[in-house]
Amino acid sequence: MHKRTSDPQEGHSSFTPTVFTRHNRFLHTFMQDHQAWFCVQDLGRLMGKSLNERLVQKLDSDQRRSVCLLKDGKIQESLMVSESGMYALLVHHFIPENRNLRQWLSHEVVPMLRNMQTTTPGSLPSLSALHWAGVSVPLLHYQHHAWIKWRDMPELMQTQHPLPISGTCR
Numbered sequence: 045m046h047k048r049t050s051d052p053q054e055g056h057s058s059f060t061p062t063v064f065t066r067h068n069r070f071l072h073t074f075m076q077d078h079q080a081w082f083c084v085q086d087l088g089r090l091m092g093k094s095l096n097e098r099l100v101q102k103l104d105s106d107q108r109r110s111v112c113l114l115k116d117g118k119i120q121e122s123l124m125v126s127e128s129g130m131y132a133l134l135v136h137h138f139i140p141e142n143r144n145l146r147q148w149l150s151h152e153v154v155p156m157l158r159n160m161q162t163t164t165p166g167s168l169p170s171l172s173a174l175h176w177a178g179v180s181v182p183l184l185h186y187q188h189h190a191w192i193k194w195r196d197m198p199e200l201m202q203t204q205h206p207l208p209i210s211g212t213c214r
Contacts, residue, residue: 058112058119062160064153066090066145072115072122073153075161080154082130083113084123090145093137102136103129127154174200 061072061083069090072083088095100108100123107129113122125133130149134142169186181196192200 058114060114062157064156066148071153072113073157074113075157078158078161080127080130080157081109081111081124082127082149083115084108084125087125087130087133091134091137091142092139095133095137097123099133100125100129103132107132 059074059076061074064071064073067090069086071086071090074081084095084100103125107126108123110121110123112119113124114120115122131146134146169184171182171184174181174183174190174192179199181192181200184191
């Protein structure tokens, strides 16, 4: 999830992006109002194509925008495209490698951005108890996983009884 910050010296707000890496190249992204946005300069590097403002102007006005983005420790004005704008650029400037790039964006980047944004109070860490074989141990629910303290594992393992052997196979 992005963080929007205000810079009192600059007098404007900026976005702190989520950064992904592919083939040692960065992709600065953020989510706003359930919409994924991608840095045009980074996207162009990943596509092997210099994407400039003239090319991006061909997109609809709701598919492009300029924002103040925290990049490399500095606030910079960055041209961004929406998810649909990103797909339009990939189709319009097709090369075979863009298929793999699209799959990475579709199957990894966008879902991860959406998962980060859908963090709700229910998905914050919470505690419960695991009751098993007469033993009760604390259980932490975090990031869609259940966690048990390492020190509680011996207690759980002692309650696990092997199945009795009822004879031999003949």
